[in-house]
Amino acid sequence: MSAAQAEGIPPAQTFHLGIGLQDTGWHPGSWFRIPGAQEIFTSQYWADLALAAEAGGLDFVTFEDSLGLQRHGQLDASLVASWLGARTSKIGLIPTLTTTHTEPFHVSKNLATLDHISAGRAGWQVEVSRTEAESRLFGRDRPPAELLPEDSEPWLAELYAESEQAVEVVRRLWDSWEDDAEIRDAATGRFVDREKLHYIDYQGSRFSVKGPSITPRPPQGQPVVSYQGTSEPVIKAAATSADLLFVEAPQRSLAGELLKTVRETERIFGRSGAPLQVYADLTVLVEDSDENAQFRWAGLEEANGSDWSPAGELVAGSAAAVADVVAIYQDLGFAGVRLKPAEHARDLSSIAELLVPELARREIFTPVDEPQQLRRRLGLGEAPNRHSAEQKHHDAALVGDAA
Amino acid sequence: MSASPRQVILGAHFPGVNNTTVWSDPASGSHIAFDSFRRFAQAAERGRFDFLFLAEGLRLREQKGQIHDLDVVGRPDTLPVLAGLAAVTEHLGLAGTINATYNEPYEVARQFASLDHLSAGRAAWNVVTSSDAFTGENFRRGGYLPHDQRYVRAEEFVRAAKTIWDSWSGEEPDPFEYRSTQFSIEGRFNLPRPPQGHPVIFQAGDSAEGRDFAARNADAIFTRHSAGEEGRRFYADVKARAERYGRDPDSLKVLPGISFIIGDTDQEAEEIAAEVRAQQVSGQTAILILERLWNRDLSGYDPEGPLPEIDPDPDGPQLFAGRTRQHDDVHAEVATLRRISAEQGLNLRQTVIATQARQSLIGSPATVAQQIIEAVKTRVSDGFILVPHITPAGLDPFVDKVVPLLQERGALRSEYPQGALLRDLLGLGVPGSPCGGGAETGAQALSPQVSLSH
Ligand SMILES: Cc1cc2nc3c(=O)[nH]c(=O)nc-3n(C[C@H](O)[C@H](O)[C@H](O)COP(=O)(O)O)c2cc1C
Numbered sequence: 034m035s036a037a038q039a040e041g042i043p044p045a046q047t048f049h050l051g052i053g054l055q056d057t058g059w060h061p062g063s064w065f066r067i068p069g070a071q072e073i074f075t076s077q078y079w080a081d082l083a084l085a086a087e088a089g090g091l092d093f094v095t096f097e098d099s100l101g102l103q104r105h106g107q108l109d110a111s112l113v114a115s116w117l118g119a120r121t122s123k124i125g126l127i128p129t130l131t132t133t134h135t136e137p138f139h140v141s142k143n144l145a146t147l148d149h150i151s152a153g154r155a156g157w158q159v160e161v162s163r164t165e166a167e168s169r170l171f172g173r174d175r176p177p178a179e180l181l182p183e184d185s186e187p188w189l190a191e192l193y194a195e196s197e198q199a200v201e202v203v204r205r206l207w208d209s210w211e212d213d214a215e216i217r218d219a220a221t222g223r224f225v226d227r228e229k230l231h232y233i234d235y236q237g238s239r240f241s242v243k244g245p246s247i248t249p250r251p252p253q254g255q256p257v258v259s260y261q262g263t264s265e266p267v268i269k270a271a272a273t274s275a276d277l278l279f280v281e282a283p284q285r286s287l288a289g290e291l292l293k294t295v296r297e298t299e300r301i302f303g304r305s306g307a308p309l310q311v312y313a314d315l316t317v318l319v320e321d322s323d324e325n326a327q328f329r330w331a332g333l334e335e336a337n338g339s340d341w342s343p344a345g346e347l348v349a350g351s352a353a354a355v356a357d358v359v360a361i362y363q364d365l366g367f368a369g370v371r372l373k374p375a376e377h378a379r380d381l382s383s384i385a386e387l388l389v390p391e392l393a394r395r396e397i398f399t400p401v402d403e404p405q406q407l408r409r410r411l412g413l414g415e416a417p418n419r420h421s422a423e424q425k426h427h428d429a430a431l432v433g434d435a436a
Numbered sequence: 437m438s439a440s441p442r443q444v445i446l447g448a449h450f451p452g453v454n455n456t457t458v459w460s461d462p463a464s465g466s467h468i469a470f471d472s473f474r475r476f477a478q479a480a481e482r483g484r485f486d487f488l489f490l491a492e493g494l495r496l497r498e499q500k501g502q503i504h505d506l507d508v509v510g511r512p513d514t515l516p517v518l519a520g521l522a523a524v525t526e527h528l529g530l531a532g533t534i535n536a537t538y539n540e541p542y543e544v545a546r547q548f549a550s551l552d553h554l555s556a557g558r559a560a561w562n563v564v565t566s567s568d569a570f571t572g573e574n575f576r577r578g579g580y581l582p583h584d585q586r587y588v589r590a591e592e593f594v595r596a597a598k599t600i601w602d603s604w605s606g607e608e609p610d611p612f613e614y615r616s617t618q619f620s621i622e623g624r625f626n627l628p629r630p631p632q633g634h635p636v637i638f639q640a641g642d643s644a645e646g647r648d649f650a651a652r653n654a655d656a657i658f659t660r661h662s663a664g665e666e667g668r669r670f671y672a673d674v675k676a677r678a679e680r681y682g683r684d685p686d687s688l689k690v691l692p693g694i695s696f697i698i699g700d701t702d703q704e705a706e707e708i709a710a711e712v713r714a715q716q717v718s719g720q721t722a723i724l725i726l727e728r729l730w731n732r733d734l735s736g737y738d739p740e741g742p743l744p745e746i747d748p749d750p751d752g753p754q755l756f757a758g759r760t761r762q763h764d765d766v767h768a769e770v771a772t773l774r775r776i777s778a779e780q781g782l783n784l785r786q787t788v789i790a791t792q793a794r795q796s797l798i799g800s801p802a803t804v805a806q807q808i809i810e811a812v813k814t815r816v817s818d819g820f821i822l823v824p825h826i827t828p829a830g831l832d833p834f835v836d837k838v839v840p841l842l843q844e845r846g847a848l849r850s851e852y853p854q855g856a857l858l859r860d861l862l863g864l865g866v867p868g869s870p871c872g873g874g875a876e877t878g879a880q881a882l883s884p885q886v887s888l889s890h
Contacts, residue, residue, distance in 0.1 A: 075556075102626040112515060116554050167623075170542040224505055230496070230509075243574050
């Protein structure tokens, strides 16, 4: 134990590094530079990417997903993550699962199982399905006519409010088994102590769920929950129910403002516990020199047939150039950055082999070198079960203090 | 030299949440940890099995208003476990039970297509219809469907899934559309057609509707009818149904679930079997099994005393929830128990052990191998889904001792063919690539024999 820990001083907040994966990369031109279109539908493709990120010592990877067809198609991200859970040992795995047309009961056990398979490395990127096309895949009639068009503020507000309910149900289901519910007591013949299994009896406006989960509590207790986006409903949903928020700042000068908005939203909605960790999304292309980076970028633009730029900040350059930008976000007070590689086939290895060593040299980032639960890795602390005796005692004491 | 016997299909059922599974044995490991699944799957693959099988129930079982605590409780989620297993096995089929009442076709089609891609063509879906208000309380739908409606939904569900899988068979996805009594869906799929065309479809249900559903839609049936004349009758019945729907009866595989005990000699196996039965049926479990049959609270009875003299109450309010119906004629079943108890002078627990818990395959490796080959030869089944009683090592004695004999006799492959799909292992055809648009309507889809009840 260090001296600081001994004195009860929390260790300096470490800065985190994740990678956001989306089919062949974030630059649309990347699609035209892979050997075959079917490649992204194989396990080997995703294994290569995740293993490269793990070898680089990154904290986590996120997997974009949607029920409907976007760009080139996509394997179910939760199943890709579970496949990888069995093939990797250190990296956090954060698949997107949507809440609009899915069942919170299924989502909860899916992620709990990913956490079991990966020994506590599971996270969830919460997304909604806003389009009419996705509703029709389910024979549903949403958005209702009065909330059209698909990207109207009121419709988004409704979707994210519903997603908050889904997260609440999922979290309660994760807690519906206490950690020591399985007793295998041969003397009384009981496999579980049913006093340690809890109905959640959730009654919300969009669904009601009885519980308990059919899957025992995941190793992390509460896998890491994240949202992405900068709209008001997203920030509110994240501030009230998530651990992480990924934001794309349209301009660097606005990034600090965004952080302030998040803190203000947390205050308004009375967030308790640790503050939301806010990550800046950074689209990156990394090469050994700025010239080579520019050259590859130009190739992507040419393959795409038109110029492309992301909604957030973009850096195409040498590891030093990218590290300079990462450092700025650290100084601004972000918890970390999520790198969105322009071209997976090249940038996963260049991030791992060029950028990470540069960030490590500058003591901005410490590569992961041993298996660890994702919550712990991100400094999120333990997640006590709301039903455990100690937690109930703790809650009662708080009420006592307030009285 | 005699010709090779008929090939035996072998499935490995991960031990489940009923009293077949002995959790109190020192050898019994975790039912949740992925390592248990990995070890179980790798044993099955070492034994050149066709597939691993996972059951599922979407609410913890209850009796008399309380969560059932005497058997294994809880399991991880089916599809993520199978995806994880796809990463640690190479040839083994991966079969998962997914309910058609509490899911939607688009999402399930996408999940199984993903599993089939991730496993390079090894996915199978056991379509079950279990549905009650009790389980429904965990879902948006909330409600449940009457028995006949459930199979209508299941059938339309599978047809919708096939329509979706078929909709992307060229370079780009075509629009699909499926309209029926239960569904009205359309759009574009975001995955290319799975490697198997359609993942293998299993069905597990016993009613006439269930059998017809299988005869029309399934590639394999998972059944309880595992032995002798009863098994042969079931086999003949479902194969005849398949023929009636214009199918090659060989394209519908009949696979009973079966428990087993292997000893060095038949004698030793019988002794082990008796010990295991005693582990499987404690006094409490014996009472519980009778309570399920009687549908009455029998907690006042002594397991070491006589059978309850009171009559069963099958039509009273159901005391047990979240469990598959096991008995067609409760009064006849009770009469049988009373007769056996009287004839053999058995107390309550002994009667249950003698009648409910007998393993199906007991004997030396040679005896068990012979029983399996004989059952397949005489059309009791096309193979078996083995249900061990110990997690995760319960399959090992079979793999180590019986499998080599099956291989010697030419009834089981010695090596997997390279790059085989599960359909290839099972001797099933790969559904042809669809021609024309992906639109299908329920009215055309259902054959005239099905009466839709509204
Ligand atoms: C051998 C066997 C295994 C089954 N396994 C499951 C299961 O894992 N999960 C489930 O929900 N239902 C399971 N069922 C229930 C069936 O899917 C079906 O819903 C039930 O048998 C009622 O249908 P029926 O009236 O046609 O028999 C199983 C049934 C059988 C016969």
